[in-house]
Amino acid sequence: MSHTQHPASTASGKAKVCVIGSCSMDLVVTSSRRPGAGETVLGESFKTVPGGKGANQAVAAARLGANVTMIGRVGDDHLGKAILQNFKDNLVNTDYVEPVTDMESGTAHIILAEGDNSIIVVKAANDHVTPEYVAQAIEVIQNSDIVMIQQEIPEETVAYVSEICAKANVPLLLNPAPARHVSEAVIKNISYITPNEHEASIVFEGMTLEQALRQYPNILFVTEGSNGVRYYDGEQEVVVPTYKVDAVDTTGAGDTFNAAFGVALAEGQSLQDAIRFGNRAASLSVTKFGAQGGMPTRQEVEEQL
Ligand SMILES: Nc1ncnc2c1ncn2[C@@H]1O[C@H](COP(=O)(O)OP(=O)(O)OP(=O)(O)O)[C@@H](O)[C@H]1O
Numbered sequence: 017m018s019h020t021q022h023p024a025s026t027a028s029g030k031a032k033v034c035v036i037g038s039c040s041m042d043l044v045v046t047s048s049r050r051p052g053a054g055e056t057v058l059g060e061s062f063k064t065v066p067g068g069k070g071a072n073q074a075v076a077a078a079r080l081g082a083n084v085t086m087i088g089r090v091g092d093d094h095l096g097k098a099i100l101q102n103f104k105d106n107l108v109n110t111d112y113v114e115p116v117t118d119m120e121s122g123t124a125h126i127i128l129a130e131g132d133n134s135i136i137v138v139k140a141a142n143d144h145v146t147p148e149y150v151a152q153a154i155e156v157i158q159n160s161d162i163v164m165i166q167q168e169i170p171e172e173t174v175a176y177v178s179e180i181c182a183k184a185n186v187p188l189l190l191n192p193a194p195a196r197h198v199s200e201a202v203i204k205n206i207s208y209i210t211p212n213e214h215e216a217s218i219v220f221e222g223m224t225l226e227q228a229l230r231q232y233p234n235i236l237f238v239t240e241g242s243n244g245v246r247y248y249d250g251e252q253e254v255v256v257p258t259y260k261v262d263a264v265d266t267t268g269a270g271d272t273f274n275a276a277f278g279v280a281l282a283e284g285q286s287l288q289d290a291i292r293f294g295n296r297a298a299s300l301s302v303t304k305f306g307a308q309g310g311m312p313t314r315q316e317v318e319e320q321l
């Protein structure tokens with residue numbers, strides 16, 4: 017596991033962040049309750065908003081002042097055009113977001129009801145983020161201060177990226193969401209892994225949380241919602257508490273935390289400071305509606321810190 021610090025090294029002084037992951041359009045409906053099987057309920061509102069864990073983390077990192085390149089794919093449909101425009105509006109470099117011919121963009125069908133979200137994801141173009149596709153951008157990866165990746169793209173791509181990063185000594189932050197098994201080889205190659213509690217129980221199946229934390233000191237960071245973030249510092253378990261806010265929509269909290277944590281690490285901040293920065297950004301994000309809608313700017317986070 018590499019822990020080499022890559023200080024922010026662009027001419028502009030901004031940290032170079034490469035996000036490899038999914039892009040999608042979120043179709044968000046709000047309802048007083050979610051329907052059971054075979055049932056129809058009347059919802060209250062409907063919105064279309066850009067999302068996908070990869071795109072969300074790229075947008076969040078750009079708002080926090082990083083120089084962000086996204087590696088991903090959209091469909092050749094109207095949703096794909098809107099997704100690309102949203103990246104441009106948020107100053108994310110889209111040189112490596114290529115539309116897939118005759119393919120739909122990824123979509124996430126989100127129900128906000130009863131104080132929580134439930135989500136169905138249709139991956140579509142995101143399945144075309146293959147190792148061969150990502151290989152075209154290998155120099156971007158090798159020259160990044162940090163690479164961030166999630167699990168809405170094929171497993172073999174995560175494995176491939178982990179090898180490139182380990183060889184090039186570029187820190188890789190894996191947000192293992194949605195949860196699936198992560199091979200020992202991949203875990204050896206990464207610098208940071210950030211499951212929530214549910215994902216941790218799947219990624220580290222057969223271990224208690226305490227055992228997993230002790231096995232991966234300063235590598236495994238478990239996000240615990242309004243509780244903050246738990247990790248093992250080599251001597252003891254540490255919980256870095258988050259900030260008290262009036263939460264209105266937690267969609268995007270995890271993505272905002274990961275982006276902010278990654279940007280801070282890319283800037284050479286200490287682990288504790290990076291977690292605090294992540295908590296602050298993520299706690300601000302839950303005070304607003306939508307995943308990207310709540311993602312704060314650098315200035316907003318620093319005013320609060
Ligand atoms: N209610 C809250 N108040 C303050 N901070 C919060 C709250 N919920 C989440 N956070 C912040 O966001 C981080 C990530 O939240 P969580 O552990 O719920 O991730 P997640 O399950 O991936 O979230 P989501 O899937 O809703 O995006 C937390 O570690 C914390 O910093």
Ligand SMILES: [K+]
Nearest residue numbers: 265301306310
């Ligand atoms: K939100």
